[in-house]
Amino acid sequence: xxxxxxxxxxxxxxxxxxxxxxxxxxxxxxxxxxxxxxxxxxxxxxxxxxxxxxxxxxxxxxxxxxxxxxxxxxxxxxxxxxxxxxxxxxxxxxxxxxxxxxxxxxxxxxxxxxxxxxxxxxxxxxxxxxxxxxxxxxxxxxxxxxxxxxxxxxxxxxxxxxxxxxxxxxxxxxxxxxxxxxxxxxxxxxxxxxxxxxxxxxxxxxxxxxxxxxxxxxxxxxxxxxxxxxxxxxxxxxxxxxxxxxxxxxxxxxxxxxxxxxxxxxxxxxxxxxxxxxxxxxxxxxxxxxxxxxxxxxxxxxx
Numbered sequence: 001x002x003x004x005x006x007x008x009x010x011x012x013x014x015x016x017x018x019x020x021x022x023x024x025x026x027x028x029x030x031x032x033x034x035x036x037x038x039x040x041x042x043x044x045x046x047x048x049x050x051x052x053x054x055x056x057x058x059x060x061x062x063x064x065x066x067x068x069x070x071x072x073x074x075x076x077x078x079x080x081x082x083x084x085x086x087x088x089x090x091x092x093x094x095x096x097x098x099x100x101x102x103x104x105x106x107x108x109x110x111x112x113x114x115x116x117x118x119x120x121x122x123x124x125x126x127x128x129x130x131x132x133x134x135x136x137x138x139x140x141x142x143x144x145x146x147x148x149x150x151x152x153x154x155x156x157x158x159x160x161x162x163x164x165x166x167x168x169x170x171x172x173x174x175x176x177x178x179x180x181x182x183x184x185x186x187x188x189x190x191x192x193x194x195x196x197x198x199x200x201x202x203x204x205x206x207x208x209x210x211x212x213x214x215x216x217x218x219x220x221x222x223x224x225x226x227x228x229x230x231x232x233x234x235x236x237x238x239x240x241x242x243x244x245x246x247x248x249x250x251x252x253x254x255x256x257x258x259x260x261x262x263x264x265x266x267x268x269x270x271x272x273x274x275x276x277x278x279x280x281x282x283x284x285x286x287x288x289x290x291x292x293x294x295x296x297x298x299x300x301x302x303x
Contacts, residue, residue, distance in 0.1 A: 014040040020050040021065040033122035047071030061132045066095035081111040090132035168226040176267045256299045
């Protein structure tokens with residue numbers, strides 16, 4: 001019970017510890033040092049077996065002897081650290097021969113997390129294992145939190161992108177709708193001009209001209225703002241590659257990027273089908289495309 005009070009980790013399940021040593025007495029000492037109510041121990045007698053047991057059982061900690069036949073502890077650690085599935089398992093190197101400061105440095109540089117000397121002290125063994133498992137649990141907790149944060153940020157970004165896409169679609173619809181309404185209004189003003197004197201007719205002409213310019217500017221500015229939120233680098237990359245594009249050609253590229261239909265482009269630009277075909281042909285020439293190349297596909301590839 002005293003051990004449990006010191007060890008504040010969740011012990012609803014037993015923590016797995018791999019004991020690696022070629023001396024049966026050392027394994028026995030390690031077994032006796034670990035509280036069986038908290039730990040479940042597995043055994044390996046050399047480095048090769050240690051790697052196999054680690055892959056099989058995925059222990060929470062490993063106590064690794066240094067000097068063993070067939071494969072020593074350092075070589076086993078290198079293999080474990082090179083495997084993605086087991087590379088983060090804490091490893092305590094245990095040795096009765098390699099006890100110098102240089103040996104300690106070698107063990108740590110190879111990938112060990114801790115280093116203890118034989119003969120084993122039961123209290124030290126328990127303390128070191130507890131410490132390593134706490135460290136592993138904290139690392140796992142950090143990884144989980146990082147994944148949750150990343151997932152939360154990804155959901156936020158995805159939500160914002162969905163909002164931007166909906167806003168761009170709404171802006172496109174308003175652009176078409178407003179242009180149609182402005183066109184009707186202009187026709188009414190033109191008809192009104194036939195009923196007024198020359199001075200008032202000139203005023204109406206100026207109003208119509210100003211209405212066309214201001215409406216086109218305002219509608220395009222709103223559309224461009226939403227477009228750049230969805231495709232933030234498109235205009236910059238487009239003009240870097242083709243700096244001679246006119247404003248009308250840039251607008252046409254944006255419409256093509258959004259897969260607008262010809263009728264939608266006619267409603268927005270007030271250009272007829274034939275004029276738009278000629279505009280697309282000019283774009284192809286500027287882009288260096290052949291007549292059978294897809295203008296849509298080319299523009300789609302521009303980020």
